[in-house]
Amino acid sequence: MKKWINYLPTLFVVLIVLSLFFYSSQGSTRTMNYTQFKEMAEDARFGDTNVSISTSIIHVDGVLQDGDSNIQYSVIIPNSEANLEWLEDTLTENGGEITVQDPNQSSIWITLLGNILPLVIIGVFFYIMFAKMGGGSSNKAFEFAKSKARVETNVKTRFRDVAGCEEEKEEVKEIIDYLRSPKKFTDMGAHIPKGILMVGPPGTGKTLLAKAVAGEANVPFFSISGSDFVEMFVGTGASRVRDMFKNAQKSAPCIVFIDEIDAVGRQRGAGMGGGNDEREQTLNQLLVEMDGMTDNIGIVVIAATNRPDVLDPALLRSGRFDRRVTVNLPDVKGRKEILEVHARNKKLASDVSLENLARRTPGFSGADLANVLNEGAILAVRNKETQITMTDLDEAIDRVMMGPAKKSKKYTEKDKMLVSYHEAGHAVIGLKLEDADMVQKVTIIPRGEAGGYNLMTPREEKYFHRKSEFIARITGLLGGRTAEEIVFGEVSAGAVNDIEQLTKIAKNMVRVYGMSSLGPIQYADPQGNVFLGRDYTQGSSYSDGVADEIDKEVRAIVDACHQQCRQILTENRDLLDLIAKNLFEHETLTNEEINNLMNYGSLEDPHAPKPEPQPEKTQPDVPPIPSKNAGVEQKDLDDALSELTKKKDV
The missing domain is CATH 3.30.720.210 (Signal recognition particle alu RNA binding heterodimer, srp9/1)
Incomplete structure (x- = not known):
């Protein structure tokens, strides 16, 4: 029509x-x-x-x-x-x-x-005129209360496309078995979980994992965001929830995926910043629909969030979201597997080592790693290369972490020397302090808001950190500022980010981890995110006297680290000057070059085998072109000249 x-x-x-x-x-x-x-x-x-x-x-x-x-x-x-x-x-x-x-x-x-x-x-x-002017938009009024869930009936994503979360895959495998053959579960009297809550930092692959479950089970995949339920008119969100579950029942077995469920599932009655009548009615309807789902009906609800602390307790009780799957940041093995997945369609050069790349990217999520490979491919195209080299990927890591290099920004000679000593101070602490992070790369080329950049990675990835490691990290962060004090006798504002990080670490040591003389007492909520409706009016959990003691302990930790940092830099002043001088000259130093400066005093290892000189290409032997006097020696020429002279005299 x-x-x-x-x-x-x-x-x-x-x-x-x-x-x-x-x-x-x-x-x-x-x-x-x-x-x-x-x-x-x-x-x-x-x-x-x-x-x-x-x-x-x-x-x-x-x-x-x-x-x-x-x-x-x-x-x-x-x-x-x-x-x-x-x-x-x-x-x-x-x-x-x-x-x-x-x-x-x-x-x-x-x-x-x-x-x-x-x-x-x-x-x-x-009729045509009214339709063109928007008269036909009145038909959408009947669709206003309908669900906005997007349906995929033929999901292509599989478990092979999801890497770095093997334990999480094991947690959802029985969901796949249930959706494929629910009879063996009902015969055993088992009830499959109605809801699965996926919790984890952004970019760790929660949505991808949920889609892979639908792809492995070969069932329809209903996907919707929590914000799609909430509208200006009260009751619209609840109507959309009813319509979504109604459509899901028609397509059962299926998976209903709700992304960012904290947008609609926040705690009810939270007061300031949290109360919203439309959102609460939508949440109530969601709870009712999940309760109304009969056991083994064939619908599995999967929700994702990175703020589980703000969700309503009624949403998390058994019978609704029965299982919580935590999707953490990948370790070095998981990062390598993720890089292999995203490198399938990339043309990598022979010098690219995904294992080394995984070791240099601690704390990166799956989305960050995909972005690194994509940035490397873009740089290779920009440089008119036929393959992605390790140099492109090194630059891509820097771009993802700190932004593009500002090569057009020029330092004065004095500022350039100051930045060189600042970054050299971080590098010396990383080399000489046992528990400090390893120095991978140092550069004084500005990136983002930073005048220089020091890439330091842990010597090995750990789930739990010791007090000595926190002390070493604070000492490493103080390396740049302390180097400025020793060399120039004054400090600059370039260490503002370092101070922010070390202050946070020192406060957590005292208030959260109990690593001070105050003992194993927690004086703060370990959750870093603040829920305005719940935490704004919450008073302090300790007295003013304890607050004064906390401040003294934090200052004592930082002062001790500062003293240790000054001692290390003073004892290794020659190494500090050497690294700063080479940074000033070359602007960027790699891990290998820094180690060579420490061990041999030069950027290159003098004991390393030098590449064999290639034989020079020689021209083929060509016989000389004979001259007019070819075959006549100089002696013969002299004798002939003497004979002519004698004849002339005669």
């Missing part, structure tokens, strides 16, 4: 053109009255004529010849016997034929075409 509506404007134009053509063709007919016709009939010669006789009039249409021209005429004559006889004699005088027509023969069609068709055309015209 919609296809025909698109052709209506064209049809309307065609009808107008035909009407104009019809009326223009009628315009060539000369209409005369009875008197004019009688005067012209005296001298004219008539051809074939059509006569239509009604009760009171006679309608005559025909062609007459007036001089050298033929005139098509139309005339109405009163109906009488005298006029009929006169017409018959006049029109047949020159051999013309008279055709008598029924006056009522075409009246119905004339009426339809003349009266109804214009109205139809006008109606269609106004």
Whole structure:
């Protein structure tokens, strides 16, 4: 139907053109009255004529010849016997034929075409105009309360496309078995979980894992965001929840995936910043629908969030979201597997090692790793390369972490030397302090808001950190500022980010981890995110005296680290100057070059085997071109010259 509506404007134009053509063709007919016709009939010669006789009039249409021209005429004559006889004699005088027509023969069609068709055309015209102006949008009012869930019936994603979360796959495998063959679960009396809550940082693959479950089970996948339920009008979200579950029941077995469920599932009655009548009604309807799902109905609800602390307790109880699957950031093995998945369609050079790349990207999520490979591919295209090299991927890591390099930004000589010593201070602490992070790369090229960049990675990835490791990390963060104090006798504002990080670590050591003289007492909520409706009015959990002691402990930790940092840099002043000098000259140093500076005092290892010199390409032996004196020695030339001289004297 919609296809025909698109052709209506064209049809309307065609009808107008035909009407104009019809009326223009009628315009060539000369209409005369009875008197004019009688005067012209005296001298004219008539051809074939059509006569239509009604009760009171006679309608005559025909062609007459007036001089050298033929005139098509139309005339109405009163109906009488005298006029009929006169017409018959006049029109047949020159051999013309008279055709008598029924006056009522075409009246119905004339009426339809003349009266109804214009109205139809006008109606269609106004319908099209209203549809173009948005009149058709009123139909959407009936769809306002319908679910906005997107349905995929043939999901292509499989477990092979999800890497770095093997334990999480094991947690959802029985969901796949249930969706494939639910009978063996019902025979055993088992009830499959109605809801699965996936919790984890952004970019760890929660949505991808849920889609892979649907792909492995080969069932429809309903996906919707929590914000799609909430509208300005109260009751709309609840209606959409009902409609979504109604559609899911028709497609069972299936999976319903709700992304960012914290947008609609926050704690009810949270007060300031948390109360919302529409959102709470939507949550209530979601709870009711999950309770109304009979056991083993074939619908599994999977939700994802990175804020489980703000969810309503009624949503998390057993019988609704029965199982929680935590999707953490991948370890080095998982990062390598993720890189292998995203490198399938990438043209990597032979020097690219995904294992080394995985070791250099601790704390990266799956989305970050995909972005690294994509940025590397973009850089390779930009540099007009045929393959992605390790240099491209090194630059891609820096771009993802700190932003693009600002090579056009120029330092003054004094500022460049200050930044060099600042970054060299971080590097020396990383080299000389046992528990400090390893230095992978140091550069003084500005990136983002930072004047320099020091890439440091843990020596090995751990789930639990010791107090000495936190102390070493704070000491490493103080390396840049302390180097400025030792060399220049003053400090700059370049260490603002370092100070922010070390202050957070020191406070957590005292308030959260109990790593101070205050003992194993937690004085703060370990959750870093604040829920305004719940935490804004919550008072402090300790007294003012304890707060003063916390401040003293934090300051004591930082002061001790600062003293240790100054001692290490003072003892290794020669290494500090050497790294800073090479940074000032070369702007970027790699891990290998820094180690060579520490061990050998130069950027290159003097003991490393040097590459064998390639033999020079020699030209093929070509015999010399003989000269005029070829084969004649100089002695012979001298003797010949002497003989000539003697002959001349004689």
